[in-house]
Amino acid sequence: MKGEIIAVGTELLLGNIVNTNGQYLSRKLADLGIDVYYHVVVGDNLNRLTETIKTSLKRSDLIITCGGLGPTVDDLTKEGVSQAMGLKLLPDKKSIKKIKYIFNKSGRPMTENNIKQGYIPEGAVVLENDNGTAPGVLIERDGKTVIMLPGPPNELYPMFENKVFPWLKAKADSTIRSKVLRVIGVGEPEVEDMLKEIFNSQTNPTIAPYAKEGEVHLRITAKTDMPEESDRLIARMEQKVKAILGNNIYGYDNESLEEVVLNLLQQKKLTISLAESCTGGLITSRLTDIPGASASVISGVVSYSNDSKINILGVKEDTIRKYGAVSSQIAGEMAAGVKKLNNTDVGLSITGIAGPDGGSAEKPVGLCYVGIAIEDSAKVKKFIFNGNRKKIKWNSSSRALDFLRRELLSL
């Protein structure tokens, strides 16, 4: 099957945004064994859009568009595809009802142009949008498949994963299976070095590293006639990699670090409270991104000022005076203090210098201490991170979660 991805939006042609949807869809189609021969980006212009679709229909079997399904006059993808394929756009009752319901629920007035989102090319399948008002569309006609997806990634990704991927998987000729091993605590060059022999001798399955912010993801991909056979190949490769990387592998596929940590807390029936300084609430926010977090996460304190460390967490003024707010001692007192304050099983703390100011030769920007109090003991670990403020916040929050993960595993 020859695939082609068309992103619609003048903002892409102006360089306001980069075509990450193209990359996302390419990866997914590669996983399915579908060859992608072209990406095209075209603006919000009906003529050029229609011509683009016509060209693509001549050379590709599968066309996936993203963007241009919204309510505005600039949203023209369905119009362009319908013109190129000679189809009428008809109102879809169910979609229109849903759009009205969403507006009704939110209490915002619905303007007339929103109805446009519920018009669908004749004979097409509607792909419901669980995260927005514009439904997606799937058309099969004359041996060609055209799939139209919304542009915002938070709408596109789940629609693709839940609706398009399974549909395409059923159509694909050979079976490609893949599994991602998520690694933290060792950098990409180190991972490459540790796995050098495996990387050099790979054929089927293949294994490839992807550097993520503060993590490395290893994708193992096998291509055979049978899913079971592919899975067997992947499992064998996974075992080899695990023997080398061990606990540095924290999760699989789409599992996030915060999800893994929360699952561990739940498995071990432990409650946690957090005291964050340099990360400003980011660790608590990441943990509470996971549904059901409230059963384990009792409270967080963002003790940005010394006063709040002293008054809320019970950190000793004397300790701050002696060692400074960014110190192993304070991290320990913060962890014990927040644990006591909230009467939780675990207390996690972090104190550091996120920059760009506030660093010194002795305590540079990027220095962080993470404390973990469990039962009567407290452990503190020191880290130094590079990069700008946001990067330091993110990486220190990740390594704090990872430290906690390793401690929970050892309980």
Added chain:
Amino acid sequence: MKGEIIAVGTELLLGNIVNTNGQYLSRKLADLGIDVYYHVVVGDNLNRLTETIKTSLKRSDLIITCGGLGPTVDDLTKEGVSQAMGLKLLPDKKSIKKIKYIFNKSGRPMTENNIKQGYIPEGAVVLENDNGTAPGVLIERDGKTVIMLPGPPNELYPMFENKVFPWLKAKADSTIRSKVLRVIGVGEPEVEDMLKEIFNSQTNPTIAPYAKEGEVHLRITAKTDMPEESDRLIARMEQKVKAILGNNIYGYDNESLEEVVLNLLQQKKLTISLAESCTGGLITSRLTDIPGASASVISGVVSYSNDSKINILGVKEDTIRKYGAVSSQIAGEMAAGVKKLNNTDVGLSITGIAGPDGGSAEKPVGLCYVGIAIEDSAKVKKFIFNGNRKKIKWNSSSRALDFLRRELLSL
């Protein structure tokens, strides 16, 4: 001048990398007032590459390619362009000499295929590469211009800046300037409705809305012979839009909402503490993303459990029993409580249901109350958000920051 950007490389079609060169070149061409109508990505395949160039030559005046100029058998851009334009590839003595010199200097052995990089289409101009071995190429023929640039950004950017930009600037007929107005508190369809007359009568400058997560960005773009004249047109349009949208415009260009709020706090010399429930620390984390936040942000409490609301923030148990933890009353008590606890000028609170569980008919998932305590008064605002847990967290954090922004403006 109609422009088109072609990125060459199978790694783009596999999703291994994202097309940042396309974005970079788009921005640069927009600055020059050159309209870009298409981006195309094509793999390292001579037939498809040649066909792509032929199609582009029919519809565009200026084609910029990036990638595929290197020494390997997969580097085929010059071959594809030459075939499409009916040109011969001829050895360029100066380029070949330079390639040999670079290898000589580095002490690396030069394999024969490197010579290929010194072959140039007949009649073309060589663009010297100061950061690599593959020269760029510029061809002018039959009213069309084709410019071929190397793929690696550290070679492409300087070659474009130093050689291509000045050449194009001399050819370009006008200057494009643009400004982004960032809007919150009204959705994209509402903005379109409010600005309908402006949208329908726009010519120069143009104005286009872009829906962002929880925000709308309006890009005003003017194209004239003189930058000053473009700026004047933009300022006039901005005034018209401001007269309609007023305070819903929170910032300009790359300014973030958290940056605007933090600036207001600093201008008014106010300290703040935060009590977050459903957002789990996200608001505090966003504010502390901004350098210098520690001067204004004193502390945050993520009071996820009822106990922590009562014990740390001093919320009354009785109020929770009567109205529930997600209520206007609790939001008010949380804001006043955290303000008192930290002795700050402002207390900001949020309590809500982020889902997916915990909703009821009376209090659905997405319901949020935001409280703001300033001096002796406390205000509470109710919101209902759609989407998944992460989206509800993000949008409620944005609207809480926006509520605070409006309150600070009215002080």
